[in-house]
Amino acid sequence: MPRPQRAETDQAEAERLTEFLAPRMIRSGLPKTPQVYDVIRQAIVSLAFPPGAPINEKLICERLEISRTPVREALIQLHAENLVHVVPNSGTFVSPIDLQRLFDGQLVRDALETRVVQFAARKATPGFVRTLDFNMHQQRVLAAEADYNQFYELDEGMHRAICEFGASSEVWKIVYSAKAHLDRVRRLAYPEPDHLRIVLGEHEEILEALRAQDPDAARQAMQAHLDRVFLTIRHLMGQRPDYFAPDAGTVFAEFASLYEREAWR
Numbered sequence: 517m518p519r520p521q522r523a524e525t526d527q528a529e530a531e532r533l534t535e536f537l538a539p540r541m542i543r544s545g546l547p548k549t550p551q552v553y554d555v556i557r558q559a560i561v562s563l564a565f566p567p568g569a570p571i572n573e574k575l576i577c578e579r580l581e582i583s584r585t586p587v588r589e590a591l592i593q594l595h596a597e598n599l600v601h602v603v604p605n606s607g608t609f610v611s612p613i614d615l616q617r618l619f620d621g622q623l624v625r626d627a628l629e630t631r632v633v634q635f636a637a638r639k640a641t642p643g644f645v646r647t648l649d650f651n652m653h654q655q656r657v658l659a660a661e662a663d664y665n666q667f668y669e670l671d672e673g674m675h676r677a678i679c680e681f682g683a684s685s686e687v688w689k690i691v692y693s694a695k696a697h698l699d700r701v702r703r704l705a706y707p708e709p710d711h712l713r714i715v716l717g718e719h720e721e722i723l724e725a726l727r728a729q730d731p732d733a734a735r736q737a738m739q740a741h742l743d744r745v746f747l748t749i750r751h752l753m754g755q756r757p758d759y760f761a762p763d764a765g766t767v768f769a770e771f772a773s774l775y776e777r778e779a780w781r
Contacts, residue, residue: 548586553593555580560599560610561699562665567759571600571608599696613760614697615767618749621695625742628691629679633722633738634731636682644681645727648674652716652723659712667712668703674719678726698745704756705748718744746772 542551556576559565573587580587591608594600601611636644651674658667679688705711718741725733749768753760761767 542580542582548582549589549593552576552580552582552586553590556587556590556594557599557696560594561696561703562668563700563703565610567610567612567700569610571610573608597696611761612758613700613764615749615761615764615771618697618701619767619771621698622742622745624694625691625698626739628683628687629675629742630735630738632679632682632687633726633734634682636678637726637729637731637734639682640726640729644677645723647677648723648726651677652719655716655719659716662707662712664703664706667706671702671715671719674722678722700759701745701749701752704752704759708748708751711748714744715741746775 542548542555556565556571565571571591573584573591576587577584591600595602595608598611598614598617600608602608651670655667655670655674658670675691676688679685679691718737721737722734722741725737753764753768757764
């Protein structure tokens with residue numbers, strides 16, 4: 517009897533992974549472990565592998581046509597970030613959303629992105645603004661189509677462009693590496709009513725401040741955009757408690773108290 521259940525689980529995993537990997541390839545000639553790490557990390561962040569989902573090493577190897585060594589090395593890195601955990605005699609599973617790690621990532625964004633957007637505003641060029649204008653146009657189209665995967669890529673692309681233009685690609689790497697648990701909340705929120713409309717409005721305020729070369733307005737717009745995630749977290753903890761670690765309520769209350777935001781309590 518357990519065998520058919522395992523087969524059904526394998527099939528569900530295969531469908532999720534195939535869909536997620538459809539546009540991707542492991543490039544030959546480049547180290548495989550970082551590429552496998554990126555693939556699995558993005559599958560976790562996108563919720564293609566939701567919290568609690570098993571990580572089937574054999575299936576990943578088959579789909580990517582690679583040996584198990586880079587997969588296992590990638591999983592070691594993901595385990596260090598608490599994105600996966602090992603259950604003895606059962607296997608490797610996607611970890612629940614860890615609010616402490618999430619808040620760590622939020623602090624990194626708060627410290628860096630609110631400063632970098634000021635730098636970007638001070639030196640904004642017509643070419644830079646045109647790049648963001650085109651990105652915003654694409655965001656509007658994809659929001660109307662409810663294409664959450666591609667919208668996320670453009671959302672990331674906007675923040676990355678601001679970081680790289682305002683500072684450097686190294687700053688973006690620091691931000692990116694810190695926010696995997698936070699990004700799962702962002703992705704989980706996309707289908708919520710009016711969520712994409714609100715995100716678009718916040719992005720447009722940031723863009724208008726950059727267009728006006730107003731560093732203070734840019735910082736305020738970015739701060740408001742980043743801060744709203746706490747309201748999102750509180751809502752989603754009620755909607756999908758199974759996606760969050762058991763201590764989520766306690767950690768959220770402690771962090772809200774530190775930030776002194778009554779609306780988050």
